[in-house]
Amino acid sequence: MTATAPAMSEARLYQQLRAHLGYLKLNDAADALPRVLDIARAEGLSLTAALERLLDIEVAATEARKLAGRLRFACLPEPWTISDFDFSAQPGVDEKLVRDLATLRFLDDAANVLFVGPPGVGKTMLSVGLARAAADAGHRVYFTTAADLAARCHKAALEGRWATCMRFFAGPRLLVIDELGYLPLPGDGASALFQVINQRYLKSSTILSTNVGIADWASAFGDATVAAAMLDRLLHRAAVVGIDGPSYRLRAHQRHADTLRAAAAARAA
Structure with a gap:
C-alpha cells in the first residue's frame, strides 16, 4: 500500500495539472503535456526546462491563431510573399x-x-x-x-x-x-x-x-x-x-x- 501511494499521488497531480491547464484555456499545452513529460524524463530535463518547453508550445499555437485571424481580416487575394x-x-x-x-x-x-x-x-x-x-x-x-x-x-x-x-x-x-x-x-x-x-x-x-x-x-x-x-x-x-x-x-x-x-x-x- 505504501508503494502504490506515491504513484496514486503522481496520477492525481498529473490530472490536476491537466485540469489547471484546461481551466486557464491553455489547451495546446494540456494536449502536449504527456509528450513533454516523456521528453523531460527521457532527456533528464530540469523542471524549468520542461515548463519552458510546455509553455513554448502554447505560445506558438497562440501566435499561429492570431496570425490566422490577421490573415482572414486582411483579405489578401493570394498567399504570396x-x-x-x-x-x-x-x-x-x-x-x-x-x-x-x-x-x-x-x-x-x-x-x-x-x-x-x-x-x-x-x-x-x-x-x-x-x-x-x-x-x-x-x-x-x-x-x-x-x-x-x-x-x-x-x-x-x-x-x-x-x-x-x-x-x-x-x-x-x-x-x-x-x-x-x-x-x-x-x-x-x-x-x-x-x-x-x-x-x-x-x-x-x-x-x-x-x-x-x-x-x-x-x-x-x-x-x-x-x-x-x-x-x-x-x-x-x-x-x-x-x-x-x-x-x-x-x-x-x-x-x-x-x-x-x-x-x-x-x-x-
Missing part, C-alpha cells in the same frame, strides 16, 4: 528598394508605397508580399481594390454609415489599395479615395498600385484639385517604385505552357 517574386524575371523592379521595404521600416514612419507601371509587371504580387510580411510581423493589414473601396464608400454614404466606413479604412496599420486606374471610379469615387488617404495621412501606411503615371492623375480621375491633394498626401512620405519591364504575368504563363508542352512531348515519345 516577397520570396515568391522572381526578380530576375522582372528587371524593371528595383530589388534593393523592395528588399528594404520588406524590412517594414516604412511602417514606423507612416510612409506610403506606390507601385506604378503597366498591367502584368508584378505590382499586385509585390503589394501582397509586403502586406503578408506586415501581417506576419503582427500588424493589422487590409487589402482592397480601388473600385471596391469606392463602391463601399458610396454605399456607406447612401446608408448613413460614412463615419463608420472612414473609421474602418483608417484602422489598419497597412492598407493596400490595388488596381487604381484599371476601372473607372463612380462619380464620387475620387473624393472617397482622397478622404480615406486623408484619414490615414501621417498616421498609418498605404500601399497603392496603379497603371496611371503620376503626371496623368489629374486627367485620369477627372478632378485636378482632388488628384493634386491626394498626391500631396501620398507622396509626402513615400517610396515610389516605378516598374517598366516585360509582363511578369505573361512570362509566368509562358513558362507554364512550356512545361505542359514538354510534358506532353515526353508522353508522346
